[in-house]
Amino acid sequence: MNFLYPGFLFALLSVAIPVIVHLFNFRKFKKVYFSNVQFLKEVEQQNSSKEKLKNLLILFCRIFAIIFLVLAFAQPYIPVGKQKNSLLNNVVSIYIDNSYSMEAVNKDGSLLDEAKRNAKELVKGFGINDRFQLLTNDFEGKHQRLLNEEEFLKALDDVKISATSRNLQQILNRQGSLLSGPANKYSFVLSDFQKNIASNKKLTTNPDIQYSFLKLNATALANIAVDSIWMLSPNHQPGANERLVVQLKNYSPEAVQNIPLKLTINNQQKGLGAVSIPAEKSVRDTLSFSGLSAGWQKGIISIKDFPVTFDDTLSFSFKVDQSLPVLSINGTNAGSYIKALFAADGYYKLTENAEQNVNYNGFSNYRLIVINGLQNPSTGLAQQLKTYLNAGGSVVVFPDLDADIKVYNSFLTSLSLPAIQSLNKEETKVDQIDLQNPIFKTVFEDIPKNLDLPAVSRYFTFVESNGANKENILSLPGRKLFFSKYGIGNGLVFLSATGLNTTDGNLARHPVFVPLMYRVALSGGTESSLYHHLGSETVLSGKKITLGKNQTLKLTARNLETIPEIRQADGKTLIYTADQVKNAGFYNLNLADSTLAVYAFNSGRTESDMHYLSKTELNNLAGKSNLKIFDTDQDAVKLTAGTDKIGQTIWKLCLILSLIFIAAEILLIRFFNNNSKKI
Structure with missing residues (x-):
């Protein structure tokens, strides 16, 4: 004893x-x-x-x-062990939860300060030859080494609140990676143990380590958070009307009324609102705004809610394009319908390539690529298009019905599209149009009963084995494919069963063709993320960036300038921020004097839920492992500086x-x- x-x-x-x-x-x-x-x-x-x-x-x-x-x-x-360990030294890992929830207070002050005081008491219980690891949510490299008592106490004073959060298994695994070798090993976790810190699985522990959880208790607080936002259109034009959906969440057991909501873009107020939220529910509100000029936009959604304020704002960024670039790869008999269509609106910038003279390197610069009546589409073109699709691009395929079916099938199967079965020369008409599809959903104000649809003189029929990733936009009798959408990689392919020549039908001259192609172009491409979360997102994805000799990218903010690691993959440029981005706000990606992108970083919303694990729930997570759980309000916690492990207290x-x-x-x-x- x-x-x-x-x-x-x-x-x-x-x-x-x-x-x-x-x-x-x-x-x-x-x-x-x-x-x-x-x-x-x-x-x-x-x-x-x-x-x-x-x-x-x-x-x-x-x-x-x-x-x-x-x-x-x-x-x-x-003591847990029946016999004392003869080893002389102890190795102790002490984790201090420094997430946002540790800013909460109780009768002894903030939880972070209480955790530091408890850590100091624990260290004093060990000997002069014992060594300590200080671990926080940041998982910094400097916390991967052992310290003496003086060094540990100095490092402990430097611990600040961080936007990063970790789960319990990650913490224990990190401690276990250092606690190895011949020594008495101790692991301490000092936290408020919010429910988000635990997964549904039992904790996996090392039998050679004595684990102790020290539960800190905060005063219960109500909290309202800006949970998430999204735009209703992936395309943004200068001066166009925009709609932003905001989701607010009430984590408290009481309803709240008329929470003020504010939208600012580029430091200009663009929208106001007031939202009422039932207890422990989420509510969405839509804000409309306009008047944006071309370029990167920096927006902030904010509410007023006290005393928990770290989740009261959400920053986001997006780009308003001056124009939308379209590439048309034309066959010999392609006609001029695509050129006439996109030339009618100055927002679209059309580039045309002949079938024999295609610039593959420039594919990533276009929001839409039109394959228009190619006679001999190659598998090489298909592979380049597949890379473009993996990066989130959009492709429309209008076939040449006089081309060799075997050649086209090789091209289509390389794109994971259905193969052509035969050429049907029987005249017919499109008999179904999906007006609920996003392509047509807001096009028609009034829908006539006898809607005139395109006529077809000849068309390809296809062998379709799997329609899981297919959406029929226009269909021929018998639900046959006429104009359908397929998800390929991260992009979209729109496949037509007929060409644009007059001998194939009247699709190119029909009134439905203009809204069809414009909406395909506007819905194309993958919208970059409006915002990112600190700590959990360390890889940023963007359009392919080509660097010249001696050129480097820089990620800059108000008090930061760093050179990130970049990699090229699937037609995209991946930017690795590692642990360089630590504060919420806007970060510019610069190449020389030009800004290529603006990224918005916010604190994660996992800390917004102010519900905590009870001592019983923690015991259930621990199971029958060598893990002790202490409530700092009820249990006196101290470890003697010896070789015995804490066992059953009998006071x-x-x-x-x-x-x-x-x-x-x-x-x-x-x-x-x-x-x-x-x-």
């Missing part, structure tokens, strides 16, 4: 007090002889042996009551025994040896 607070054992000297009292109250009996006792008053006779026994029992009760009371304060415990038993002996003393004084009266 060992003691958490052995200093209290000096109080055992107080046992001398009842011993001294007993000695000074010791009474001796002696005989007195009288010649005649007839006239003496009636006296009470006492038995000296019983009186001695009574006094001794009272003395023992007082001694044991004092002993067990002192032991209760000294906190005795039974409550000592306190109960002390009370039992006090009660026994009272009973002895009151009821033992009731004296009989004799004459």
